[in-house]
Amino acid sequence: MFTPSGTPRHAGAQGPGRDAAVGQPAPARLAWPDVARGLAIALVVLYHATNWTWMTGYEVGVLREVNETLRSLRMPLFFAVSGMFAAKWVAAPWARLARGKLLFFAWVFVLWEPISLVVRLLTGYYQVADADWGTVGHDLAWSLLVPRSELWFIWTLAAFFVLARALRRLPAPVQLALAAAVGAWALAGWEPESLAWRGTAQFALFFLGGLHLRGLLERFAARTTWLWALLAVAVWLGLQVAVRESGLSDVYGCYLLANVAGVPAGVAVSVLLSRVPGALGLRWLGARTLPVFVVHTSVVLALLTLMWRNGIWVAAPASQWLPVAWTVAAVGVGVLLGELAPRAGARWLFAPPRRLTAR
Numbered sequence: 250m251f252t253p254s255g256t257p258r259h260a261g262a263q264g265p266g267r268d269a270a271v272g273q274p275a276p277a278r279l280a281w282p283d284v285a286r287g288l289a290i291a292l293v294v295l296y297h298a299t300n301w302t303w304m305t306g307y308e309v310g311v312l313r314e315v316n317e318t319l320r321s322l323r324m325p326l327f328f329a330v331s332g333m334f335a336a337k338w339v340a341a342p343w344a345r346l347a348r349g350k351l352l353f354f355a356w357v358f359v360l361w362e363p364i365s366l367v368v369r370l371l372t373g374y375y376q377v378a379d380a381d382w383g384t385v386g387h388d389l390a391w392s393l394l395v396p397r398s399e400l401w402f403i404w405t406l407a408a409f410f411v412l413a414r415a416l417r418r419l420p421a422p423v424q425l426a427l428a429a430a431v432g433a434w435a436l437a438g439w440e441p442e443s444l445a446w447r448g449t450a451q452f453a454l455f456f457l458g459g460l461h462l463r464g465l466l467e468r469f470a471a472r473t474t475w476l477w478a479l480l481a482v483a484v485w486l487g488l489q490v491a492v493r494e495s496g497l498s499d500v501y502g503c504y505l506l507a508n509v510a511g512v513p514a515g516v517a518v519s520v521l522l523s524r525v526p527g528a529l530g531l532r533w534l535g536a537r538t539l540p541v542f543v544v545h546t547s548v549v550l551a552l553l554t555l556m557w558r559n560g561i562w563v564a565a566p567a568s569q570w571l572p573v574a575w576t577v578a579a580v581g582v583g584v585l586l587g588e589l590a591p592r593a594g595a596r597w598l599f600a601p602p603r604r605l606t607a608r
Contacts, residue, residue, distance in 0.1 A: 280532055281470055282330050285519035287531030289327040290538045291576065292319055294545045297399060298575035301374065301546075305553050308565035312572050321489050321507040324448075325455045326515030331406060332413075332459025333466060339413045346414055348606055354407035356601040358400055361543045363389055365398035368547040372554040399546050401445035408449045409456040421461040428454035433502040454505075455512065469513060470520045478517035485514035534580065539599050540587030545579035552578060 296319075299312045338350050366385050369375040377384055388397045396404045416424050435450035459466065473481075488507040497503040522528050534541070552575055556563075563571060590598045 279467075280523040280528065281516070281519045282333065283532040283535030284523040284528050285326055285330045285515060286535030286538050287528075287533070288515070288519055288522070288535075289323050289330070290534065290541055291531070291580065292316075292323040293327070293402075294541065294549075294579050295572055295576045296320075296323070297546055298549045298572040298579065301549050301553055302568075302572050302575065304374070305557055307563060307568040307571055309569055309572055311569050317493075318486075318489055321504070322485065322511035322515050324452055325508045325511045326519075327402075328406075328409070328452045328455040329459035329466070329512045329516075332409070332456035333463045335410060335413060335456070335460050336463070338410055339417055339460065341414075343414065346410060350410050351407055352601055352606060354403050354410075356605075357539070357543060357599060358393075358396070358403045358407075360598070362392050362396065362398055362400050365400060365543075365546060368550055369398070372550040374550050374553075395443045396445040397443070400543065401443065401448055402542065404445040405448040405452070406456075408445070409453060412449075412453060413457060413460055421457075424457050425454065425461065428457050429505065432508075433505040436504045436508060437501050438499040451508075455508070458512070466512075466516060470516055473517050473520040475521065478521050481510075481513045481517040485510035534584070537584050537587050540590070541580050541583030543599070544583045544586060548579040548582045549575045 295312070296316045299309050299316050303309050303313060338346050341349070363385075366375070366388060370380055370382070370385055375384065388395075413424075431450050432452065432454040435447060439447060439450065441447050485507065488510045492498055492503050492507050519531075522531055587599060590596055
């Protein structure tokens with residue numbers, strides 16, 4: 250999902266243009282993976298905005314229910330699409346992987362993890378009793394091993410690239426079977442100290458699935474019709490509701506099935522949205538996810554703090570729309586910052602200097 254600028258991505262059907270190196274038509278960028286990325290980041294921002302709004306005291310029960318249902322779709326879709334475009338890095342030497350991918354993730358994490366934790370402390374949302382600057386310092390000192398903020402996404406993506414590279418000599422079916430076994434256990438209620446550890450265990454299957462089953466996903470996407478999309482969504486939603494309502498979420502393997510079903514459902518929805526003129530802005534957003542991801546929590550917490558400290562109260566049912574408003578604001582600020590940073594000489598906010606990644 251997070252790729253340094255200037256890197257070719259989403260090679261798919263042949264499009265206009267020529268590849269100067271080989272004299273062949275350059276592959277066009279697939280539309281639906283970008284839509285899927287945009288959809289995933291929008292749902293992630295909405296999820297966090299809803300949780301923080303609820304913690305502030307506003308009534309957002311409807312959105313909390315919606316987010317809980319979407320839980321088995323947004324993360325599997327996110328990591329499956331990320332895995333689809335990881336093959337060249339997994340096949341690369343360790344040095345190239347470290348320079349081209351791992352350094353990118355490390356740079357962004359090390360830069361933005363302190364910002365995220367400081368904003369939480371200043372706004373009163375640290376989620377640790379009696380948190381102070383000493384708490385921040387302690388957590389930052391251990392953050393490379395125990396991430397504390399929403400940037401666990403980036404930490405987990407880096408872990409997936411390392412894992413996929415380390416396991417590349419194992420047959421793909423063995424990798425997927427091992428990841429499925431671990432994922433079924435972790436999705437059954439494992440609660441470790443860090444969300445990054447839990448996310449790595451829960452979603453490795455989907456990253457590896459995107460890596461090894463890219464052809465299958467692309468064929469499914471190419472053949473998706475409205476009928477197939479409705480069927481995929483119905484299967485996923487049926488499994489999600491059945492597992493949740495029957496209390497089987499903590500039973501080994503049950504919730505994993507709902508997450509697995511979430512991938513074709515998410516792909517099908519993304520394909521249909523990609524066929525809509527403009528793709529509701531999701532394709533455009535899907536190519537600009539990193540700035541949105543790293544700044545959205547700070548934006549939401551700042552807005553909530555501003556409202557709370559000025560005594561601005563929104564009663565239900567109007568309060569249900571607050572997370573939607575925060576989502577729009579956070580996405581807007583993230584995209585704007587991402588566009589302005591390179592022009593202002595601050596590309597380093599979202600990527601390491603090119604001299605560090607060059608051969």
